Amino acid sequence: MQIFRTRIPNHFDLPRRIDRLGELAYNLWWTWQPNAQRLFSRIDHALWERLAHNPIRFLRQVERACLNEAAQDSAYLENYDSVFQFFDTYLASQDTWCSQQQPDFCKKPVAYFSMEYGLHETLPIYSGGLGVLAGDHLKEASDLGLPLVGIGFLYAEGYFSQRISEDGWQEARNNPLDFDKLPFLPVMNEEGQPFTISVEFPDRSVALRLWEVRVGRVPLYLMDSDVEPNNEADRKLTSRLYWSDLNFRISQEVLLGVGGVRALRALGYNPGVWHMNEGHAAFLILERAREMVASGYPFEEAIAKTRVNNVFTTHTPVSAGNDEFPLWLIDKYLSALWPELGLSRDQFVDLARNQQSWGETFSMGVLALRFSDRRNGVSELHGRVARRMWNFLWPEADEDDVPITYVTNGVHTSTWMARRLGVLYDHYLGGDWLDRLDDPELWNRVDEIPPAELWAVRIHLKRKLVFYMLERTRRRWMQGGFHPIQVIASGALLDPYVLTIGFARRFATYKRAGLVLSDLDRVLELINRPNRPVQIVFAGKAHPADEPGKHLIQEVYRAVKKAENGGRLVFLEDYDMNLARYLVQGVDVWLNTPRRPNEASGTSGMKAALNGALNFSVMDGWWREAYNGHNGWVIGDDNGLQSDAQDQADAQSLYATLENEIIPLYYDRDANDLPLKWIERVKQSLRTVTPQFSTRRMVKEYVERLYLLAVK
Numbered sequence: 001m002q003i004f005r006t007r008i009p010n011h012f013d014l015p016r017r018i019d020r021l022g023e024l025a026y027n028l029w030w031t032w033q034p035n036a037q038r039l040f041s042r043i044d045h046a047l048w049e050r051l052a053h054n055p056i057r058f059l060r061q062v063e064r065a066c067l068n069e070a071a072q073d074s075a076y077l078e079n080y081d082s083v084f085q086f087f088d089t090y091l092a093s094q095d096t097w098c099s100q101q102q103p104d105f106c107k108k109p110v111a112y113f114s115m116e117y118g119l120h121e122t123l124p125i126y127s128g129g130l131g132v133l134a135g136d137h138l139k140e141a142s143d144l145g146l147p148l149v150g151i152g153f154l155y156a157e158g159y160f161s162q163r164i165s166e167d168g169w170q171e172a173r174n175n176p177l178d179f180d181k182l183p184f185l186p187v188m189n190e191e192g193q194p195f196t197i198s199v200e201f202p203d204r205s206v207a208l209r210l211w212e213v214r215v216g217r218v219p220l221y222l223m224d225s226d227v228e229p230n231n232e233a234d235r236k237l238t239s240r241l242y243w244s245d246l247n248f249r250i251s252q253e254v255l256l257g258v259g260g261v262r263a264l265r266a267l268g269y270n271p272g273v274w275h276m277n278e279g280h281a282a283f284l285i286l287e288r289a290r291e292m293v294a295s296g297y298p299f300e301e302a303i304a305k306t307r308v309n310n311v312f313t314t315h316t317p318v319s320a321g322n323d324e325f326p327l328w329l330i331d332k333y334l335s336a337l338w339p340e341l342g343l344s345r346d347q348f349v350d351l352a353r354n355q356q357s358w359g360e361t362f363s364m365g366v367l368a369l370r371f372s373d374r375r376n377g378v379s380e381l382h383g384r385v386a387r388r389m390w391n392f393l394w395p396e397a398d399e400d401d402v403p404i405t406y407v408t409n410g411v412h413t414s415t416w417m418a419r420r421l422g423v424l425y426d427h428y429l430g431g432d433w434l435d436r437l438d439d440p441e442l443w444n445r446v447d448e449i450p451p452a453e454l455w456a457v458r459i460h461l462k463r464k465l466v467f468y469m470l471e472r473t474r475r476r477w478m479q480g481g482f483h484p485i486q487v488i489a490s491g492a493l494l495d496p497y498v499l500t501i502g503f504a505r506r507f508a509t510y511k512r513a514g515l516v517l518s519d520l521d522r523v524l525e526l527i528n529r530p531n532r533p534v535q536i537v538f539a540g541k542a543h544p545a546d547e548p549g550k551h552l553i554q555e556v557y558r559a560v561k562k563a564e565n566g567g568r569l570v571f572l573e574d575y576d577m578n579l580a581r582y583l584v585q586g587v588d589v590w591l592n593t594p595r596r597p598n599e600a601s602g603t604s605g606m607k608a609a610l611n612g613a614l615n616f617s618v619m620d621g622w623w624r625e626a627y628n629g630h631n632g633w634v635i636g637d638d639n640g641l642q643s644d645a646q647d648q649a650d651a652q653s654l655y656a657t658l659e660n661e662i663i664p665l666y667y668d669r670d671a672n673d674l675p676l677k678w679i680e681r682v683k684q685s686l687r688t689v690t691p692q693f694s695t696r697r698m699v700k701e702y703v704e705r706l707y708l709l710a711v712k
């Protein structure tokens with residue numbers, strides 16, 4: 001859609017022949033184009049790694065001599081020209097899936113609201129799966145030519161980075177972002193001043209300035225309250241993700257919903273669809289209604305006219321997980337709004353009134369569900385759980401008829417798939433495989449890949465993971481304050497030829513990181529068998545206010561530090577998108593042990609599967625839909641309830657399958673040391689998961705099943 005209103009600063013001193021690298025650094029398109037990444041890394045690989053893949057810092061710091069060398073290297077220039085030709089064609093293309101398949105739909109933009117976006121490790125404005133899903137949604141919308149515009153926050157302090165102390169306690173460090181060295185482009189007004197909008201609270205108004213991030217063809221606007229003339233407290237409102245303090249939290253959500261609508265209006269957008277990624281953005285419903293009331297409609301009519309275009313995606317399968325605010329907070333922050341809507345206080349509260357054990361609340365989930373005509377969960381099971389959970393809003397309806405559908409999540413393939421695997425696909429699936437990504441027929445051709453070639457890629461990726469861990473550990477050790485046992489705990493003794501299991505995710509207790517370690521003696525016996533050893537790699541952050549989550553990390557870390565595990569249990573600090581990429585690409589088995597049905601979908605297992613790792617997971621979220629008996633393994637059964645007994649039964653099931661099926665299959669080798677039956681399973685997984693659990697399938701489904709109805 002590309003209505004860029006911002007200008008790329010020209011603050012690089014680059015040789016003329018390669019000076020468009022500066023432009024590339026300001027469009028995140030490069031993050032999902034391996035060939036574009038190599039234009040940076042080939043100039044100075046060590047510097048590129050040291051600067052954590054930040055092209056802006058890279059272009060400022062790289063030696064002039066290295067740039068000159070690249071500008072005269074014919075092989076480099078050939079890549080350079082072909083990348084930019086592809087980039088220009090991509091940005092200008094009129095010939096997209098959207099323009100061909102949905103020409104009418106292409107006219108009005110989709111506004112996509114999310115509290116967080118996981119686009120790349122250099123932009124720490126995400127905390128976990130919700131953000132990464134939003135980032136992948138934007139990238140896919142760009143690839144499909146969807147006219148989509150994103151709204152979110154620029155968190156000046158970023159999400160924290162994690163250190164683990166010697167006794168296993170998580171230490172959070174905030175990393176104030178240096179906007180100047182990140183691809184945030186300031187939106188300016190005609191006078192060359194920062195472009196601002198404002199949101200009123202009863203006693204004051206808060207100004208927000210806007211930044212743009214270019215995600216291929218899709219613009220993402222980020223709001224930032226650290227601006228004159230806001231007071232000190234207000235300037236902090238957008239400095240961090242998910243404040244625990246409810247005053248901050250409700251203020252943030254007002255800024256997202258109300259501020260987001262105003263930002264889009266001020267930029268000249270007139271969206272046909274308003275998509276809320278989770279309930280944090282639900283105040284947009286009231287702002288849109290307020291606009292219509294201001295132009296003369298009574299409230300009832302305003303809400304009826306606007307709800308048609310609202311699409312709400314819920315990600316939360318437990319009622320306590322939805323944001324709700326006590327009514328005194330609603331009085332404090334929204335009392336100026338209800339007269340503008342023509343409502344009394346009671347009528348206003350009735351829009352989203354809910355009852356909790358601790359009192360009456362205003363529920364963002366209720367607001368979003370009641371006033372969005374399209375609603376969905378993020379997997380088949382989660383859709384069912386959501387219909388049951390919210391049945392009370394449609395008391396006349398049977399549970400099955402509650403109007404909440406589901407669109408199962410997916411992942412953006414080019415972001416998560418290893419380049420080496422793509423090379424293999426170019427050869428065996430055909431050069432256009434990425435254009436036909438969601439065509440299941442195409443994936444039958446995976447059978448034609450010779451096992452030895454597929455295995456060579458798998459081994460290569462695991463070695464990359466191991467060497468990456470070693471390099472990180474070396475740097476961490478040199479920084480000091482790192483006890484020798486922590487060097488071992490960070491993977492110094494890992495072996496790239498050993499069966500490797502990965503468990504990396506937010507340390508929320510429902511994900512049960514400790515399940516696999518619940519019988520430690522059994523684990524030690526299993527992983528230390530001389531001819532069939534096993535390694536388990538853990539990573540993940542707990543929200544800084546989540547004490548049980550931090551204790552869980554500590555529990556895992558204590559097991560990791562035991563000498564008896566031989567360095568085969570590992571905890572890697574500071575899980576982010578970079579580490580996630582190494583892990584999902586490098587491990588053999590991806591372990592997932594949520595308490596059913598709390599994992600609404602999960603996406604990390606999809607990333608692992610599309611790189612040839614096998615999933616070993618509880619029948620929850622997406623895996624219930626993907627598992628076919630041959631493409632991975634399950635833990636427990638499809639009927640589990642939440643209880644201590646269930647935890648024990650799941651642990652027993654986990655150990656039995658690991659011991660009797662997974663380990664023997666991995667070490668069952670032919671004369672060439674190939675695990676042929678394992679590779680067969682990998683192929684089953686690649687074939688079934690890659691097309692179905694991609695954002696390609698997912699975004700098309702959002703268009704065809706939800707967005708199209710919302711613009712009608």
Ligand SMILES: *Cc1c(COP(=O)(O)O)cnc(C)c1O
Nearest residue numbers: 128129505576577580602603604
């Ligand atoms: C994919 C991803 C997640 C989400 O993983 P789940 O399977 O939903 O737990 C979280 N964090 C990062 C960094 C990711 O890349």
